Amino acid sequence: MANKEIYLDNSATTKPTKNVVRAMLKCLEDDYGNPSSLHAMGLAAEKILKNSRETVARALNCSAQEIVFTSGGTEANNLAIMGVASLNKNKNSRLVTSTIEHPSVLNVFNGLEQMGAKVCYLPVDQRGVVDLHSLKEVIDKDTSLVSIMYVNNEIGTIQPIEEIGRIIKQISPNTLFHVDGIQAFGKLDIDLKNMPYVDLFSISAHKIHGPKGVGALYIKKGTKLSGMMMGGGQEFDLRPGTENMPGIAGFAQAIVDMALLKEKHPNKLYMLKERLTKGILDTIDDCRLNGPSVKEGAPHIVNISFNDIRGEVLVHALEKYGVFVSTGAACSSRRARISHVLRAIGLIDSFAIGAIRFSFSLFNEMEEIDYTINIVKQIVEQLRKFIRR
Numbered sequence: 221m222a223n224k225e226i227y228l229d230n231s232a233t234t235k236p237t238k239n240v241v242r243a244m245l246k247c248l249e250d251d252y253g254n255p256s257s258l259h260a261m262g263l264a265a266e267k268i269l270k271n272s273r274e275t276v277a278r279a280l281n282c283s284a285q286e287i288v289f290t291s292g293g294t295e296a297n298n299l300a301i302m303g304v305a306s307l308n309k310n311k312n313s314r315l316v317t318s319t320i321e322h323p324s325v326l327n328v329f330n331g332l333e334q335m336g337a338k339v340c341y342l343p344v345d346q347r348g349v350v351d352l353h354s355l356k357e358v359i360d361k362d363t364s365l366v367s368i369m370y371v372n373n374e375i376g377t378i379q380p381i382e383e384i385g386r387i388i389k390q391i392s393p394n395t396l397f398h399v400d401g402i403q404a405f406g407k408l409d410i411d412l413k414n415m416p417y418v419d420l421f422s423i424s425a426h427k428i429h430g431p432k433g434v435g436a437l438y439i440k441k442g443t444k445l446s447g448m449m450m451g452g453g454q455e456f457d458l459r460p461g462t463e464n465m466p467g468i469a470g471f472a473q474a475i476v477d478m479a480l481l482k483e484k485h486p487n488k489l490y491m492l493k494e495r496l497t498k499g500i501l502d503t504i505d506d507c508r509l510n511g512p513s514v515k516e517g518a519p520h521i522v523n524i525s526f527n528d529i530r531g532e533v534l535v536h537a538l539e540k541y542g543v544f545v546s547t548g549a550a551c552s553s554r555r556a557r558i559s560h561v562l563r564a565i566g567l568i569d570s571f572a573i574g575a576i577r578f579s580f581s582l583f584n585e586m587e588e589i590d591y592t593i594n595i596v597k598q599i600v601e602q603l604r605k606f607i608r609r
Contacts, residue, residue, distance in 0.1 A: 224542030226588045231373050231403060231521055231579035232546055234429045236470065243473040244431060244514055247466040265465055272472035276436050279405075279475045280421065282412045287438045287520040288455045289468055293402040293424030296437040297367075299458065300398040300420040301328045302366040303445035305337060313364035318350050319564040320368055320377070325400055326560070329367070339376045341370075346565050347512040348377030352387060356454075359391040366397050370404035372562040374577055375511030376521030378408070385417025396420065396443065402427055406478050407489065407520050412438060419443045425467065429581070430474030434467030481582045489519035490582045492589055497522050499593035504600055510575060512566060520580045525571035529603050534576055537599045543592050546577050583605065 227235065236244075247268065254262030255269045270284070277284040290296045305315065317329050317451045319341050333339040340358040350368060359366070366388050368379055385397050398420035404410060406428035412418060423439035425431055439445055439458070451460025494514050500507060501524070510523040526534065531547035537544055562572040578592075 221456055224591070226543045226584075226592060228543065228545045228578045228580060228584065228592065230581040231427070231430045231577065233426045233432065233440045234581055235583070236426075236431055237474065237477045239477050240470045240473045244466040244470040247469045251465070252295075252439050255359075255465065256452065256462065259268070268328055268465060269463055272468045275472040275475050276423075279479070280410055280412045280423075280438055281414070282438055285456075286438050286441055288439060288458050289463060289471075290435045290437055290455075290459055291433055292426070292435040293322075293400070293422055293465070294435075295459075296402075296422035296424070296435045297322070297324045297398075297400055298328055299445070299448055300422060300439075301325065301332075301365065301367055301379055301435055302448055303458070304360055304396050304398070304420075305332055306446035306448075307444060308364040309337075311364070312338075312362055314338045314340060314358070314360070314362050316340045316342065316355070316358055316363060316366040318344060318368055320344055320372055320374075320561045321367070322373055322400060322402070325367055325369065333471070344377075344564050347516065348372050348375050348561065349512075350384065350564050352380070352383065355384065356391065357387055359395065361392050363388075363392050363395045363396070366395060367400065368397075369400035369402075371401075371407065371518040371521070372511070373403050373521070374559060375565070376403075376517035377512050378404075378516070378518055382415060382417065385415065389417050391395075398422070400551055406475075406482070407518055411549065412440075415565045420445075425471035425474055428474050428478050428481065429583075431503055432472040434464050434471050436471070478582070485582055488582055490514070492584055492586070493519060493578075494521050495586060496578055496580075496589045496593060497524070500591070500596060503593065503599050507574075507600075508571060510562065511565065512569075515544060521577065522579075523575055523577045525567065526574040526576070526600055528570050528607065529574045529600060531573060531575050533601060533603065534574070534596075538592075539594060541595045541599075543595055546579075547575060 253265040255266040273284045273287050276287050329339050342354050390394050396419040399420045402424045405423040419440045424435040447458040454460050506527040558572045
């Protein structure tokens, strides 16, 4: 067994950079004041909060006053959806999302539906792209919110967000458009000033080499939202409670670090993705790429199925060789549960149970990809020999 650590599960989380850790430690050890306090320690913390908010806003090209810090992407998504739904709960309103959303979106809509809300779930094609014809059919003046993810976390589909937003606003200008941008932020170029149809946009720190437990929600100026908690009025009274200052400082530092690294290596993620996809598909029989093509999809995610081989078995086998990936299915109670995303794109069960997600970061190297291809090939061949006995 190789004594290696090749981390290819960066869509699940990323390793914080050393600069991020230092920024957080400084907050914990030196700048530990409460930003709501009036004394010098509080003012120093408030300055860090202000500067961090401006850093996030610059990365999205929006106003700092449009950024609300949250405990992560899940809370940002919940705040956006529940915040709109709460304001419209007594109206005959409709909510719209897709069948392949992250659980932090899909489960919120499921819960609202159980409480009596009208929810429409848009189908997707084999690439995972939302059916725009269905979108046009369900939008009307009573639609209060549409929530669509920018990049799918399992198969890397990039949704045509601008086109979706244009359709929504042309049919119903008052309908709000929320985008789960958690897998897109730091990977795709995002310019909210030039995306006027987007009203709400969620991001998370730990997907871009920042800390866990901190995220943000962009709320376009003039957008009305109801907060989910009551407290001291922090974060424009939408997310009360003393701010997670070490996390926020680390978030801002991660944005700076990733911008510099991305500028230095603008095509690296696509190159890693292309190398691994081609290497596996060209050398291993009976496997397939799920979702969009390499160039159509997000640069950091590739989902590949190996026919009749269970994904979780392959994950654990790879781990023994120091390669860390994830499955396209969630495991519970010792049963493989086929991902709702893979079901939505029409993947047959024999391939769906064998889905593996590889997700890259700018810290991965080509040598790691070549090693991974060889190990995957070796393990798949061994498993198939065992199966065919």
